[in-house]
Amino acid sequence: MAPIPFILDTDTAQDDCVAILLGILDPVADLRAITMVAGNVGFEQQTDNALMTLSVAGALGDVPVFLGCRRPMVRPWVSAENVHGDGAGGLSMETSGLKTASEHGVDALLRLTAESPGELTIVAIGPLTNIAMAVVKDPSFAGRVKSLYIMGGSNNARGNITAAAEFNFYVDPDAAKIVFEAGFDITVVPWEPLTVRDALFSREQMAEIASSDSPVARFFTAVCETTLEFDESVGIPGSSHPDSMTVALLLHPELVTHSAAYAVDIEADSELTRGYSAMSWGVHGLKPNARVIESIDSAKFFEYIKSTMATVTTPSRPIVGL
Ligand code: BDR
Ligand code: CA
DSSP states (O other), X not given: OOOEEEEEEEOOSTHHHHHHHXXXXXXXXXXXXXXXXXXXXXXXXXXXXXXXXXXXXXXXXXXXXXXXXXXXXXXXXXXXXXXXXTSSTTOBOOOTTOOOOSSBHHHHHHHHHHHSTTTOEEEEOSOSHHHHHHHHHOTTHHHHOSEEEEEOOOSSSOOSSSSSOOHXXXXXXXHHHHHHXXXXXXXXXXXXXXXXXXXXXXXXXXXXXXXXXXXXXXXXHHHHHHHHHHHHHTTOOSEEOHXXXXXXXXXXXXXXXXXXXXXXXXXXXXXXXXXXXXXXXXXXXXXXXXXXXXXXXXXXXXXXXXXXXXXXXXOSSOOBTO
């Protein structure tokens, strides 16, 4: 199978790290660039997390890291540090002498898609600020992107940051609204019910992944622990993997068991339901603008993560605490 070229737009913490690992370690992946967007934890911390993840995979310097928008389009930044801590399980790496790319993330998205029109998929696993800014800057952008995979929203179900909203759409609802109206070929990987049912690993499964004891598996265990404890504290009985699932479904579409066309729109006016994703399933006379993933083969997804995390690597730089 020919490698699948894509760009990962990320607010790197916890499962965003796992998504990056798949982009490096899966032979089907051709990860061309990482663009950073404001989301989970402080912007500098997120960037350090992304560089450390590349290092664990032995790929520091192999994939350019572009710094994108440092806050949402209109509103102040909202963090998820209460959920993820530093997003890196307390691990750290000396970053002296390391350089991120000098070009802005939004400009990199515009340039890379102009250089390979119709070839690159974008996998967006944070707030959609960079993607919306690229649309605002160049309306022809959407037409150059092969497809856009989005982790965000809930499919007529509970949110996680509020009753109504999932974090990525809540943080920048204005951006999400722009993106769903821009004409991309969109696949949505929602939080509920999909992630909480099909991409949740029990403590026993986490121990199975850890048992290979590779540097990657040790890193995986460390970066997931804080979020696992948070999930358990709010009644979610396992480690949640929405971002790595999104990359996995691009690389291995056979993992999808059900998906359907929906008309998706985002609430950007109400404070009560800010970031709510209205997903209309075809009976309301609205034109579909996205494919929404409804279920995946969760056993195969777990096996895929377990085997990929067992990959033996030589970290590019030492990781303190690993
Ligand atoms: C999403 O929010 C972030 O905290 C996770 O990385 C994921 O992208 C889940 O709501
Ligand atoms: Ca994320």
